[in-house]
Amino acid sequence: MKAWLALLARELRLALRHPGDSLAAVLFFVLVAALFPFGIGPAPEALARLAPGALLAAALLAALLPLERMFGADAEDGTLDQLLLSGLGPSAVAAAKAAAHWLTTGLPLLLATPVAAAMLNLPVPAWPAAMAALGMAAGFLSLLGTAGAALTLGARRGGVLLPLLVLPLAIPAVIFGAAGIEAAAAGLSPAPYLLLLGALLAAALPLAPLAAGAALRVE
């Protein structure tokens, strides 16, 4: 556990020294959210109708951005081999990477959610549900994305392949997350949808690092 925390701390320190990466993902998220009003016109009702899905789609696309380099830099300079020899299991390494990805990309996106929600004219009572849905959906994507990044490590055109592998599997998170936000915007309880999203997250939590670890072990 101590080694795992040390690895997580290393990832976070690295991210802190390059704050531009997290910032770029947040800016991308806000910009995509800002494109929708231009695309469909600024009518408030139309925007509010579209906001749940647009928020989730924008957040998932933004969270995909840093995945391509998740293992790339470490594999090039040999750090990855060191990590795999460190006594931590490959799955534990993958889990640390996923946790770091969520903390450095998912969490900033969560903080930017109110800005994007305001731009898309989402009713204020739905904002907590939106933040809960985005937080869990981003966590789901961090886990899936870690598996995808481990699978495409060393592949030609890995950056193009990664979204092709990860996004179809992320569809359930979009469905349940958007349904939850929509329910909250209509004044209903978002709990059933958010609980389903939580179940997805709970299933991915052990399975995705396992798959990513199996892929990392192939050398």
Place this chain on the structure above:
Amino acid sequence: MDTADAPPLAGPAPARGGSLHRFANPGRFLRLSGRVLPWLSAASLLVLAVGVAWGLFFSPPDWQQGETVRLLYIHVPMAWLSMGGYVGLAIGSVFALVWRHPLADLACRELSPVGALVTALCLATGSLWGKPMWGTWWVWDARLTSVLVLFFLWLGHAALVRAFDDQERGARMGAILALIGAVNVPVVKFSVDWWNTLHQPASVTRINAPGLHVDILYPLLVCALGFTLAFAALVLARVRAAVMERRIRTLQLAAARRAESPAMQAAARGVEG
């Protein structure tokens, strides 16, 4: 001491691969599959000719759907094959990952393009049927969405396996992806029961009795058998071609090395002299 007459190490002899690895020998596989393939192809063509003719010309039109029902003689077998094929891919991936069976690697690699084609045909025929029957080409119903995800999984597998310079690494990555994607198969199967949306629930494999009249059921089953045989024949032919391709590449590499070595030796002598 000569290693040839060294005493055997203590402990039991390493297990021979047993029946599992008998077909890992490419020569044996090529001989056996070469004998099976013509029969398999002929059988699939024969059954398909009977099934398609029966379904398209000699079966009665449905009382509600009219002639459009004939699309289902293609659509339903393709849907079954897209799911059954993926289950086959997952089983092959387990063999490839656990027992490192070289033939399972090749079979998975050659299975996914055929699987993607079958799933695309399932989606296309379903869409053509949906326009006159449902009044729309496409709805985001649970069954359609999960089959679309299945299609992307097939394509992703085909692309991932071929994306590595090291073929073995590609095969392992593809096997892991196939097992991740296997979570989608039960979702496809039970989507019509879990969500009450537009696509009808299973009507052939009901517990008590099929929900189809025998006039439609029998040609459908013959078509399904024919397409399954054709699927198997296509995959087998592709695996044979892949084995031969690998063999040709090895021969060419060996030939290039042979052609190169006298020239290299001459060059080396030139540098030394």
